[in-house]
Amino acid sequence: LSSDDSVILLGEDIGIDGGVFRVTDGLLAKYGAERVIDTPLEELGIVGMAIGMAIQGLRPIPEIQFQDFIYTAMDQIINQMAKIRFRSGGEYYCPMVLRTPYGGGVKGGLYHSQSGESYFAHTAGLTVVTPSNPYDAKGLLVSAAQGDDPVIFLEPKRLYRTTKQEVPDDLYKIPIGKAEVLQTGDDLTFITYGSMVPTVMDTVKKNNLNAEVLDLRTLVPVDKNAIMQSVQKTGRIIIVHEAPRTGGFGAEISAMITERGIDFLY
Secondary structure, three states: OOOOOOEEEEEOOOOOOOOOOOOOOOHHHHHOOOOEEEOOOOHHHHHHHHHHHHHOOOEEEEEOOOHHHHHHHHHHHHHHHOOHHHHOOOOOOOOOEEEEEEOOOOOOOOOOOOOOHHHHHOOOOOEEEOOOOHHHHHHHHHHHHHOOOOEEEEEEHHHOOOOOOOOOOOOOOOOOOOOEEEEOOOOEEEEEOOOHHHHHHHHHHHOOOOEEEEEOOEEEOOOHHHHHHHHHHHOOEEEEOOOOOOOOHHHHHHHHHHHHHHHHOO
């Protein structure tokens, strides 16, 4: 917001209340109601407004309060946000970042606990990002906000209150599409992302495993080179993610490894 006047925030309760998880706390007072906009409870309208802003030269960052509520806006996301560059032959583009908390861990019940990343990964034209820690969250958000194509930015809600980390005040970028090796090892590889990263790291440390841990950070585009390098190195893979198993993104990773490197596994 401070470095780019074209960035606009909009969403339910993001201004006066600072968001249900206080992610935008204090921004209304600092930047004003024209740049931090409290909207009605209307997800379809929030995304539609943001798309209009984006194709007119702004860089909106709308928030859907919980990912569970995003489905009423899927028509705008799939048929407009993801496709405007292609359906216009490159005449228009849609530089926007759609933020939303996702996943379980806060005793939210059936309408506040879903992990729907596969819906978005399945949709051509969308970049899908899910950080696992505060440092990555800032760096990936800056990269996403400075890009020219739409990004679904999935924030694991259980990590809001369980993870702490020093984050620089200055702007910095983490490249989208680049996984991070959190720990090197030779016996097996854990491939994970989002809220499962701390769970995997705790498990590896408690059991003193000689394991490599790969945090994908970006699901689309996924870092295929990093995955296959680790597969070739260890020959054993465990994929850990928080989502329905049927049609989950972990199955896509498994299929990719099978197609590209089944001979490396033993």
